[in-house]
Amino acid sequence: MSYKLKQESISSFSTATAADICTEFFAGKNKISGESIMALTEVRQVNSFIIESLFTQWQSEMARLRSPYFDFEAEEVQKALKEFMNTLSNHISIGRGHLEPLLTKAIEATILLTFSPKKYVLNHWLDEQKENLPKGKLRYIKTHTEGFKLIYDTAKTPINPAYLGNLFDSMTSHFKIPEPVEFLQKLNAEDKLSLLFEKEEAAEPAPSPVFTPEVNEPLEVKSTVAAKHGNGKETINDRFNGNTNAPTLAEKLQKNTAQPLEKTLTLNERIMFTKTLFEGDQALMTKVFEELDTANSMDEALSKTQPYNKKWDIEGDEMEAFIQVLRRRFN
The missing domain is CATH 1.10.150 (DNA polymerase; domain 1)
Known part of the structure; x- marks a missing residue:
């Protein structure tokens, strides 16, 4: 059984799934910390995209720190701001109302990246001038990491959608699409499988003719290990191969x-x-x-x-x- 992603359903699926995750997490809690965001779902890519959104917001706010009286580009100032950021990142505290939109967006991006990586590349890996791949993106990619790194390292400027699409096509072997059911189980959203995917019935090949060779009646099989050997002794191989008490995985x-x-x-x-x-x-x-x-x-x-x-x-x-x-x- 194969499945096809319903592109038009990504948004509604993500909204519903984000609401379910938040309902479960915020039962008895008012805020979520940075450490809990890193472990919010079993899909690392979703958690990583939430963190990316937070730090993108941080960069946007820091970019507004400009003054005719103070030099924010000075080395010591930049060092202090970095230390401040490291401290602040360990004091993340977000309520449901602000987390849920970030989570919805993270799930949307993760689904596209996971099941339609070429479309993700074309939609998210071109800057506004469509000339370069965005700096710093790789650190947030936790799915198809080898393929995205190859694209990033191989791409030459200037970049345009046609070139980037062809580059992706040459590297499709590095993008292995997971089973939808297994992916949704990690989000506790397997009940929404039909919302996000439609089944594609594969044509069954015609059955091959079955050839049954004529088999002579087997000789009587002796049941004991020792009886297999003329001297009546059990070998070391017999003992270890017949050991049924070995621990299972x-x-x-x-x-x-x-x-x-x-x-x-x-x-x-x-x-x-x-x-x-x-x-x-x-x-x-x-x-x-x-x-x-x-x-x-x-x-x-x-x-x-x-x-x-x-x-x-x-x-x-x-x-x-x-x-x-x-x-x-x-x-």
């Missing part, structure tokens, strides 16, 4: 979730978190993860990080990786 995963959270980190994650999030303090990182081990939910874990995340860059790869570690435990 599900059992291994279940066992893994019972481990202390810090022990589930990969080497790269351990190095990244120690160096960036905990400023080289291994003992502090261990302390924080021990506190996270006592959490019973994603929200509780995020709240436990608040005393330590004052200098964390909410846009950084480290923060995103940290969120994914928590997802592995609590989702």
Whole structure:
């Protein structure tokens, strides 16, 4: 079964889905923090686009800071503004009325990027003069990342829609479209499948003739392992191949979730978190993860990080990786 995206339904689907997500999140809450935005949905691209909208708004407001009396371009001023931004990003606090439009817009962009990446490229990857690809866009792309990076690195100026479309067509193998049902499950919106997609029935090929070879009656199969060998002894291979008590993948995963959270980190994650999030303090990182081990939910874990995340860059790869570690435990 294949599905076709209903372009005309993207807006209505996104509006309805954003409302459902907000209703669930804001039940008993008045505001959402930056950390919670990073974990708002299981679709990383949606969360990333919300953050992009926030920082686009920030840049717009900062652009208005101009004065005939003060030099806002001075190096020290720029450094101070950056530090101020890092501090402010860890104190994001948004009510439902302001989050829901951002979430709706993020879902719309994510659907287009995920299921119609060429249209997304043509609609969102040309600047106003249609000559260059927008700077800074790649950091917010979490889907089809390899394909978008190739386009960004390969494109030559000047750029026009025809050139960009042809460039995309030459790289379609790097854009693998996911299954719609799996995507919608991550948004808890699988009940809206028919709203966003229409089924396309594939023509079934004519059945091939079946050839059934004549088979001689099998000899009596001896049931015991030892009986398979003339000397009556069980081999090492027999023992291991016949072992039915080996743990299943599900059992291994279940066992893994019972481990202390810090022990589930990969080497790269351990190095990244120690160096960036905990400023080289291994003992502090261990302390924080021990506190996270006592959490019973994603929200509780995020709240436990608040005393330590004052200098964390909410846009950084480290923060995103940290969120994914928590997802592995609590989702």
